[in-house]
Amino acid sequence: MERISSRPQPETRSRVDSLVDVLPFGDRIPRRSGDVAFDHSWEIRAFSMTVALHEELGFPWEEFQRALIEAIRTWESQQSDLDQWSYYERWMAALEQLARSKGWATRDEVDARAAEILALPANYMHQHAVREPVAVVAGGDR
Amino acid sequence: MSLEHDHSAPGKDDLIAARVKALEAILVEKGLIGSDAIDYMSSVYENEVGPQLGAKVTARAWVDADFKARLLADATAACKELGIGGMQGEEMIVLENTDEVHNIVVCTLCSCYPWPVLGLPPNWYKYPAYRSRAVRDPRGVMAEFGFELPESVEIRVWDSSAELRYWVLPERPEGTDGFSEEQLAALVTRDSLIGVTAALSPDAVTAEV
Numbered sequence: 445m446e447r448i449s450s451r452p453q454p455e456t457r458s459r460v461d462s463l464v465d466v467l468p469f470g471d472r473i474p475r476r477s478g479d480v481a482f483d484h485s486w487e488i489r490a491f492s493m494t495v496a497l498h499e500e501l502g503f504p505w506e507e508f509q510r511a512l513i514e515a516i517r518t519w520e521s522q523q524s525d526l527d528q529w530s531y532y533e534r535w536m537a538a539l540e541q542l543a544r545s546k547g548w549a550t551r552d553e554v555d556a557r558a559a560e561i562l563a564l565p566a567n568y569m570h571q572h573a574v575r576e577p578v579a580v581v582a583g584g585d586r
Numbered sequence: 587m588s589l590e591h592d593h594s595a596p597g598k599d600d601l602i603a604a605r606v607k608a609l610e611a612i613l614v615e616k617g618l619i620g621s622d623a624i625d626y627m628s629s630v631y632e633n634e635v636g637p638q639l640g641a642k643v644t645a646r647a648w649v650d651a652d653f654k655a656r657l658l659a660d661a662t663a664a665c666k667e668l669g670i671g672g673m674q675g676e677e678m679i680v681l682e683n684t685d686e687v688h689n690i691v692v693c694t695l696c697s698c699y700p701w702p703v704l705g706l707p708p709n710w711y712k713y714p715a716y717r718s719r720a721v722r723d724p725r726g727v728m729a730e731f732g733f734e735l736p737e738s739v740e741i742r743v744w745d746s747s748a749e750l751r752y753w754v755l756p757e758r759p760e761g762t763d764g765f766s767e768e769q770l771a772a773l774v775t776r777d778s779l780i781g782v783t784a785a786l787s788p789d790a791v792t793a794e795v
Contacts, residue, residue, distance in 0.1 A: 448713060448715050452626060480631055484603070485706050486606040486607075488631060488706060489607075489610065490606045492627035493606070493613070493619070493624050493627075496623040497613070497618070536605060536606060540609065543609060548618055549616075557612055558605045558608040559604075560608075561604040561608055561611075570693065570695040570696050571747065572749060573677065573747055574745040577742040578692075579742075579743040580740065582740055583737065583738045583741075584738055
């Protein structure tokens with residue numbers, strides 16, 4: 445994206461919407477006013493990573509659908525506490541399964557990298573409060 | 587619940603957020619996918635995680651001068667009045683736009699952002715282009731968003747950090763006398779709360795419908 449304010453192409457939006465439409469357990473996808481909704485940045489990241497992989501690598505979307513069905517069934521066979529349910533947690537489980545079966549990343553690789561990430565304090569580069577403007581552009585003559 | 591805060595024990599969301607980051611880092615390192623491709627895809631829905639709460643707080647400030655004074659004095663406490671929180675140990679400052687001063691927010695180092703109020707940051711907020719140009723040429727950045735600020739207005743650029751996060755209280759648009767808080771909130775966009783644009787004018791909203 446060259447321009448900061450550039451927006452995705454409208455056809456991308458409809459392409460992604462059509463991928464969402466065929467997802468299994470579609471009635472459980474979190475939505476607000478009809479549109480797909482996310483509550484956490486990791487959810488949107490897991491979602492976007494999956495769609496980008498599908499578009500860039502060209503693996504059939506059905507393979508992800510099957511992995512997601514499997515991940516949801518696994519949860520249901522082990523849990524009944526709906527408070528613990530998260531669509532995108534299952535989504536990530538399915539994506540990790542797909543990554544293993546495709547040879548993209550092993551469980552050990554993901555475990556090890558996740559542990560490294562958790563060991564770093566968040567925003568460890570930028571903890572210092574900046575209380576004055578970093579730049580001021582004076583107004584011209586009135 | 588936070589993805590960004592440094593608390594002693596990581597919660598369930600921190601753990602899964604770390605796995606998502608880990609998988610992305612591995613796939614990018616192996617050259618299977620580019621971060622830019624993922625950024626692009628996440629921009630498709632980024633408006634769906636919009637700044638509803640920030641819009642609600644702004645609308646309240648526009649109709650209630652006492653609330654506005656409290657918001658500008660201590661944004662964290664004022665937001666808590668409306669049941670908006672989750673900023674443990676973290677300070678938030680709201681900057682008021684006026685006829686004479688326009689504020690714009692950037693995180694010069696990473697992407698520090700008041701997410702409980704504004705939702706997820708847009709991808710461009712993380713781009714080096716925005717992080718550097720907002721400081722060097724804020725007027726040019728605003729122009730890219732289609733916002734022409736009068737030359738007479740002073741611009742102040744503020745650097746959000748993990749310790750202290752800023753957001754902007756835009757000016758109440760003309761022609762909104764008698765609007766309900768709900769109607770007013772519909773005029774408040776995420777971009778106006780970052781300061782790259784003004785709030786929408788009521789005409790712009792009716793034109794879209």
